[in-house]
Amino acid sequence: MADVAFVIIGYNPTLLQTYDVEGNFLRVKSVSGSFNYSNTYLAMDVDRNIYFCWGSGLAK
Amino acid sequence: MIQTLATASPTVYFCGICVGADGYVYTLDMLVAGYVINKRNVSDLSVEETLPVTTSALVTYSGGLAMDSDGNFYIFRDPRLEKRASDGSLTETLIVGAANNENGGICWIDGYVYIAEATNSLYKIKDDLSSAEMVSLDYSIAYAMTATSTKIIFTGWNADNDPVNAMYNTEFNEEWISAIEIGDYGYKIGSYGFTVATVTYDYPIYPVIFPLR
Numbered sequence: 001m002a003d004v005a006f007v008i009i010g011y012n013p014t015l016l017q018t019y020d021v022e023g024n025f026l027r028v029k030s031v032s033g034s035f036n037y038s039n040t041y042l043a044m045d046v047d048r049n050i051y052f053c054w055g056s057g058l059a060k
Numbered sequence: 061m062i063q064t065l066a067t068a069s070p071t072v073y074f075c076g077i078c079v080g081a082d083g084y085v086y087t088l089d090m091l092v093a094g095y096v097i098n099k100r101n102v103s104d105l106s107v108e109e110t111l112p113v114t115t116s117a118l119v120t121y122s123g124g125l126a127m128d129s130d131g132n133f134y135i136f137r138d139p140r141l142e143k144r145a146s147d148g149s150l151t152e153t154l155i156v157g158a159a160n161n162e163n164g165g166i167c168w169i170d171g172y173v174y175i176a177e178a179t180n181s182l183y184k185i186k187d188d189l190s191s192a193e194m195v196s197l198d199y200s201i202a203y204a205m206t207a208t209s210t211k212i213i214f215t216g217w218n219a220d221n222d223p224v225n226a227m228y229n230t231e232f233n234e235e236w237i238s239a240i241e242i243g244d245y246g247y248k249i250g251s252y253g254f255t256v257a258t259v260t261y262d263y264p265i266y267p268v269i270f271p272l273r
Contacts, residue, residue: 006251022236023226
């Protein structure tokens with residue numbers, strides 16, 4: 001499987017989706033929380049771990 | 061697999077997150093007493109250092125937090141962009157953007173800060189905050205934005221209003237655009253913003269040959 005280049009959090013349904021550097025879909029992960037477009041932020045480290053926060057929640 | 065889930069006190073509200081070139085996770089946290097930037101260990105997200113951020117510009121929602129390769133911070137909350145040194149002290153400010161553009165995102169690439177307006181427009185700003193250029197793209201691709209090495213990655217909509225991701229270079233030329241696999245659209249996006257180091261050798265490598273017996 002290709003390396004993860006970026007992650008998005010999607011709307012309807014709320015899912016984390018990873019893509020490679022050419023934009024090809026890789027994997028999907030269901031998450032739960034009070035996410036919305038204004039209170040959610042995403043980041044990734046050099047090892048492609050995903051970090052995200054929303055409201056008072058913080059996850060790796 | 062979600063390895064760590066830390067629900068902070070309800071009196072903490074996260075307003076941004078990024079990973080620095082030093083490998084730490086940084087969060088912009090709104091507390092009752094004001095804002096701080098917390099430097100967090102990647103293993104368990106525990107706080108290693110707290111940097112006070114004295115400002116009156118931020119409210120609950122912000123445009124996010126970005127870092128450059130020297131460890132400076134960039135915080136955006138419509139219409140104010142702040143540059144802060146690695147100790148959290150304020151070094152520059154710039155008023156940029158229009159109303160209600162705080163949701164698109166912020167990133168840093170090679171001497172410039174980019175702010176998306178959650179529509180088709182974004183700003184390219186010198187990272188000393190001395191000048192800003194507004195760019196209008198052909199469609200609403202800049203709903204959210206991140207940086208990976210020297211490229212900008214957007215999530216938004218194409219010309220037919222279909223949900224897509226796209227990669228652009230820093231001159232705003234499209235390199236690819238692709239459909240979002242699942243769901244109506246992506247509303248936030250994240251990546252690793254710095255160039256990944258490669259290992260080089262300054263000496264030749266000679267093969268070792270073992271004789272067969």
